[in-house]
Every structure is written in structure tokens, then in C-alpha cells.
Amino acid sequence: MTILTQILAEKEKEVVQLKKNYQPASRLKDVRKRSLYDSFLNAEEIGIIAEIKRASPSRGAINTNVNPPKQAAQYVNNGAGAISILTDQPFFQGAMSDLEAVRNTVDVPLLNKDFIIDEIQIDRAKDFGADVILLIAAALPEQRLADLYKYALAKDLEVLFEVHNQVELAAANEIGAKIIGINNRDLRTFEVDLATTEKLAGQVSDPNKLLISESGFRKREDVERVKQAGVKGILVGETMMRSGNLQQTFRDLQIPL
Numbered sequence: 001m002t003i004l005t006q007i008l009a010e011k012e013k014e015v016v017q018l019k020k021n022y023q024p025a026s027r028l029k030d031v032r033k034r035s036l037y038d039s040f041l042n043a044e045e046i047g048i049i050a051e052i053k054r055a056s057p058s059r060g061a062i063n064t065n066v067n068p069p070k071q072a073a074q075y076v077n078n079g080a081g082a083i084s085i086l087t088d089q090p091f092f093q094g095a096m097s098d099l100e101a102v103r104n105t106v107d108v109p110l111l112n113k114d115f116i117i118d119e120i121q122i123d124r125a126k127d128f129g130a131d132v133i134l135l136i137a138a139a140l141p142e143q144r145l146a147d148l149y150k151y152a153l154a155k156d157l158e159v160l161f162e163v164h165n166q167v168e169l170a171a172a173n174e175i176g177a178k179i180i181g182i183n184n185r186d187l188r189t190f191e192v193d194l195a196t197t198e199k200l201a202g203q204v205s206d207p208n209k210l211l212i213s214e215s216g217f218r219k220r221e222d223v224e225r226v227k228q229a230g231v232k233g234i235l236v237g238e239t240m241m242r243s244g245n246l247q248q249t250f251r252d253l254q255i256p257l
């Protein structure tokens, strides 16, 4: 059984509980919409989505003492264009309350990073302050992805549609995803290879698609590589969470387009 399968099995249980217990109610103090698409598509620099990730199945504990709103504020002060908040608890030690806390601290677009398999998780993401949700092509059949995509749009959320190979990229196009995340990490094997972005980004010619490269960014040359491939943004987790000098880390990774 792959890790993705294990995570999805846990999500099934979480969704059962949510359907029993979750009382939909917006917690938003500031309802203004923050668009990842608009802010990244025509930017003059590579956009950086900095992630809050305490731990992960592939890397174990990363930074379990993080204070999410404080960390998010530092990300934004150093130039992050958006923040990703991992809210999965069993595998990543995140929480929905992290998202809410960050929402009340910074004003950039927020991505709720989780394994979404059901509409109720989208309702909850919206309630807790997400502007963008993640849909992982590898997690669900295409018809289900299409349904969830539509549901999110109807709730005025944006979707980062995550792909890792050509079949998944074809699904993204079929569904009409405007923001495509190319994950350099294979969620089945954990192997990270920036060539994934090089291969897949070259197959997207529509200038109205916003391409984001995800995972494995450590140094400037990594960003140069995916910039050549045509992406407008990068998603950086571990390097941010381990950085002892965020100003320096952002200086290294932020390059003009």
C-alpha cells in the first residue's frame, strides 16, 4: 500500500466524522477575496508560495514548534506572494485552526493544503479562510475531480490542481483547471525530480494557465530551472520551515521573470 493510499484511507474516516459533526459556519473576519491567479499570472518575479508544514511522511519532523501566524507573517514580510497551510493532522501534524490563525494575520492568498475527497472539506476550507484549495489528480477518479472542481468554483474558491504525469495533466486540461501545480515529488515513492516540471510545463502552451512548480526547492539554480520551463510560481515547504534566515532564503529563491 502506498503512502497516498494510507492517507486517503484516513481521510475517508475523517470525512465520516465531519459529516456527523461539522457545523458549517464562516469564521471569516475579512471576507475580501484574495486571488492567487490574479496576483501570480502577471507578476514580474517568480511568485513564492511559502508553506507551513510541521512534519511530513517523507521527511518526518521538520519544525514541530512553529507558530503558524508568526511564521506566515515572516514569510509575507520577506516577500511570499501566498501561503500554503498543511492542515492534515495524522500525517503532517497540521490543523484547521492553523489556517484560521494565519487568515487573521496576513493578507495574501491562502492555500488550504489537504487531501480533499469530499465536498464537506471544501465547505470547511472556505469557513476557515482558504482562498485556494488543492485537488490532487492522483487521489481520485477524473469525474470526482471534475465535480469537486466545480463545487469549489461555485463557492468562489480557486483550485490548485496538482499533477505529476501526462495522464494527470490531460485530466487538468479536460477539467479546465486554470492553476496547475506540477508536483516534483512522486506521492507514491517520495522521489523528487525537477525534471517533472521541465517535462510537463513544456506541454502547456496556453498563456492563461498559471503554472506552479511544487516541492524540492533548495537553491537559486532550482528556481532558474523551472523558470526556464515556463512556470510563474513555486511552492516551497521544507526549505522555508528549516530556514534560520528567511530573508536570505527569499533572496536566494526570488528571481525576476
Ligand SMILES: O=P(O)(O)OC[C@@H](O)[C@@H](O)c1c[nH]c2ccccc12
Residues within 6 Å of the ligand: 051, 053, 113, 114, 136, 162, 183, 214, 215, 216, 217, 235, 236, 237, 238, 239
Ligand atoms: O517541502 P517541499 O519539498 O518544499 O514541498 C512543498 C510542497 O510541494 C509539498 O508539501 C506538497 C506538494 N503536494 C502535496 C500534497 C499534499 C501534501 C504535501 C504536498
